[in-house]
Amino acid sequence: VSAEGVEVGLLRVGGTIVAFENVCPHQGGPVCQGEVLGRVEAVLDDQKRVVQERVADARPVVVCPWHGHTFDAATGECITDPRIHLRRWRAVERDGRICLAGRGQRPAAEGSDDAG
Amino acid sequence: MMPADPLHNAERIVRERGLDRTLIIDADVHHIAIIKFLGRFMDPPWRRMFEVLPVESLTPADPADRRSAGRIKRTPIPAPDGDDPQRAARVLVRDLARIGVDYSVLFADDMLTLSLHPDRRFQAALSRGYARWLTECILPHEPRIKGMLHLPMADPDAALALVEEFGGRTGVVGVQISLTGLDQFQAEPCAKVFAELEERGLALGFHSTEHWPRFPIFETFLGAHALSFPAFNAMCMINWIYSGLCDRFPRLRCVFFEAGAVWIPMLMARLDRVYRMRPPDGPRLRKRPSEYMREFFYTVQPLEQPERAAELRMMFARIGAAQVLYASDYPHWDFDMPHSLSRLSFLSASERAGVLAQNAIRAFALQPDSLSLGEWKRRPAVPGAADGA
Numbered sequence: 001v002s003a004e005g006v007e008v009g010l011l012r013v014g015g016t017i018v019a020f021e022n023v024c025p026h027q028g029g030p031v032c033q034g035e036v037l038g039r040v041e042a043v044l045d046d047q048k049r050v051v052q053e054r055v056a057d058a059r060p061v062v063v064c065p066w067h068g069h070t071f072d073a074a075t076g077e078c079i080t081d082p083r084i085h086l087r088r089w090r091a092v093e094r095d096g097r098i099c100l101a102g103r104g105q106r107p108a109a110e111g112s113d114d115a116g
Numbered sequence: 117m118m119p120a121d122p123l124h125n126a127e128r129i130v131r132e133r134g135l136d137r138t139l140i141i142d143a144d145v146h147h148i149a150i151i152k153f154l155g156r157f158m159d160p161p162w163r164r165m166f167e168v169l170p171v172e173s174l175t176p177a178d179p180a181d182r183r184s185a186g187r188i189k190r191t192p193i194p195a196p197d198g199d200d201p202q203r204a205a206r207v208l209v210r211d212l213a214r215i216g217v218d219y220s221v222l223f224a225d226d227m228l229t230l231s232l233h234p235d236r237r238f239q240a241a242l243s244r245g246y247a248r249w250l251t252e253c254i255l256p257h258e259p260r261i262k263g264m265l266h267l268p269m270a271d272p273d274a275a276l277a278l279v280e281e282f283g284g285r286t287g288v289v290g291v292q293i294s295l296t297g298l299d300q301f302q303a304e305p306c307a308k309v310f311a312e313l314e315e316r317g318l319a320l321g322f323h324s325t326e327h328w329p330r331f332p333i334f335e336t337f338l339g340a341h342a343l344s345f346p347a348f349n350a351m352c353m354i355n356w357i358y359s360g361l362c363d364r365f366p367r368l369r370c371v372f373f374e375a376g377a378v379w380i381p382m383l384m385a386r387l388d389r390v391y392r393m394r395p396p397d398g399p400r401l402r403k404r405p406s407e408y409m410r411e412f413f414y415t416v417q418p419l420e421q422p423e424r425a426a427e428l429r430m431m432f433a434r435i436g437a438a439q440v441l442y443a444s445d446y447p448h449w450d451f452d453m454p455h456s457l458s459r460l461s462f463l464s465a466s467e468r469a470g471v472l473a474q475n476a477i478r479a480f481a482l483q484p485d486s487l488s489l490g491e492w493k494r495r496p497a498v499p500g501a502a503d504g505a
Binding site (some may be wrong): 022 | 120121122124128129184186187188189215449450451452453455456
């Protein structure tokens, strides 16, 4: 959807609507058009041997289709670097309609003009 | 599932960052999966082989999943077809314009692993077929694409003949050696090829790649990909320098492709250290290895994002910003947008113009007067448009 001239992607995560700007902090890819998937995690046994690699559907992530950078779908936090976030909007669902109430903060460091 | 438009956001970024007013030359873009089509450009009897056999059985395969199980969406570049052999190139030029590129230096994916083929005659035959297709079907019709031939270095005579036949054709700016077959590349038998390239003013590209089976020590694609690109470039560069080829061919412009930037200062420091300790082992050198390295050109895609911004500034200072070329590597999964370089705040305005275009003009001996901004950059932006042009 478009809000104040900005493209915002809406995701439903665990019954809650979350909204992020459709710009990946890495190189600007249309992150909200990527796949929403469970994150892949390794399972260890009591002797710290890997017994399984599984998809944890309860903790979905959204994956930028340009380079694969991956963000927690509920919070927008980059799962490999918590300093990096998608820019989040506050979304409120009311009477079957979704209201976007306020622009989020600028994403953290990665890909900023200050790089270097 | 593909997104509705895999390059969504690209044009807007180019406009927002003012790159629509800046000439951009992309030193490294790729044809995808053209090999099946190339059979018709090969000499008999090779041509028949392509007509009757599955192409997959003719070329060395790499088991890596570059699309990350579909998480990464590649823009589909159509394979060439017989009815419209320029179609794939047109799509490529259109897509590159959307990421802000005005001119591109093109090379074929399939050539990157050709040097692994055990039959040297096949390497030479397919290199020749590619040169024929590139110079007949692409370069004369697409002035915004410049091309590099593939040199079959396992057969220096065939490589020399290829340069002599195709090196002067429209749009050819250089040749590439695929470093997957580095062990076939011997300095002395190949010296006559380098002499011919220098005489003709053609650039010599060393194209790194990842080919997982060449690094079976790695259990994951992550490991193979992270190390193989800089490793191939570094191994080739070490041999090139210690063979004394820099001084033997001082006018030959060498370009090292696609290994990021971090490896370059590391190798400079390592090579200088051992050279100081054992100068008798490098009798063909007239200066420190790092001094030769500062004469090479580098495409630094995929550019690393180190923990501290100052590290990147140090790397560019060591390499020399004038030696760095922007390259997208499009449409590969780890492609870089032009602002991956233009946003570096430590670059001066002239250095920024250099990495985006002017350094490539020097590296590939392009004629500046013949270059212009792409068509869409010359159109006014549409106010409020979500995605620029």
